[in-house]
């Protein structure tokens with residue numbers, strides 16, 4: 001061992017900032033699993049006071065090895081795998097390989113790499129400092145404290161191919177418990193887009209098929225029987241959002257599909273789709289009961305905008321050849337819906353009016369942010385590379401339906417609002433009750 005150590009490039013010791021380079025003693029390294037952040041021998045190591053011991057490096061090696069194993073990284077072949085007290089000289093190689101081994105873990109975790117004193121360790125020139133060991137300890141502790149590998153929580157199971165015949169050009173998916181057995185089910189929607197290399201062009205594209213799979217709650221899925229869901233009609237060009245909600249009040253989820261269609265000029269749009277639960281079980285294709293529009297629907301949300309107990313559908317359109325502004329499908333009951341814009345910020349210059357605002361609102365969310373039972377509207381802006389005029393600005397519109405609506409109505413009449421109060425709208429004409437009508441008040445940038 002002495003001979004081997006002598007062949008190593010020994011480093012000089014800097015007076016006042018060093019520990020003895022010669023290893024003075026050795027104890028058995030603790031098991032990595034049993035170690036906690038503070039379980040270091042001689043902590044902290046004080047420059048000029050604490051001597052470097054074999055155990056300091058054994059501990060680092062053990063804990064680094066444990067971190068690497070949890071990330072599935074290869075074991076490190078340490079220089080001098082057995083560090084012999086009073087024999088093995090600490091060299092730059094011992095330090096450098098610990099840094100390199102840790103670098104691999106940081107890379108695997110996609111975490112910011114630690115900064116080290118003497119980033120480059122030069123043989124024969126860089127003295128070993130107490131700081132070098134302390135920094136390695138800190139780098140280990142950061143990894144041990146941060147989000148652990150997912151391995152302890154997840155187990156890799158063999159993957160079953162549910163339906164090998166299902167090969168749309170692309171797809172998106174949504175999930176809900178369709179059949180009410182308590183297990184999540186999956187709706188897969190087919191998608192297509194320009195892909196000339198594969199021969200998919202404006203002249204050749206076709207709507208892509210969708211599928212419905214029922215979950216068994218144990219990770220397994222089977223195709224929904226034909227009598228349950230009419231998948232033969234579940235064909236889509238470019239679906240963007242498929243929210244679920246009980247639109248017909250039977251306690252079972254219904255599905256709206258917002259699609260924007262062929263995704264290049266002239267952006268011809270796509271008919272949105274609707275599937276309603278029906279008495280006796282199963283769903284029917286109710287698309288024919290929607291407005292027949294080829295709109296560029298990039299988002300959709302379901303929420304009881306008016307607080308009437310009947311959820312409405314917000315359709316978030318952007319641009320498209322037919323220039324169809326966003327709208328709400330008011331739930332009129334009895335599985336009928338009416339197109340309405342009087343309760344949306346779509347007036348000239350308002351946020352959802354893509355014709356007059358340089359905003360691309362590609363996401364819309366309805367959720368109750370202030371706990372009054374009425375959903376707010378979150379309009380999510382998206383910037384676009386190559387379109388510097390399009391601002392990525394998002395806004396929250398507070399739902400002022402009901403008591404507070406009367407006060408805002410006085411100041412804000414039929415989409416014509418003062419610049420400081422972008423509340424809008426009178427109640428939709430279809431609404432007759434006192435609490436009817438929805439008014440949105442913007443708190444986002446205008």
Ligand SMILES: [Ca+2]
Pocket residue numbers: 176177178179180181182183184185214215
């Ligand atoms: Ca289910």
Ligand SMILES: [Ca+2]
Pocket residue numbers: 245246247248249250251252253254276277
């Ligand atoms: Ca339903």
Ligand SMILES: [Ca+2]
Pocket residue numbers: 258259260261269270271272293294295296297
């Ligand atoms: Ca559409």
Ligand SMILES: [Ca+2]
Pocket residue numbers: 367368369370371372373374375376399
């Ligand atoms: Ca609310």
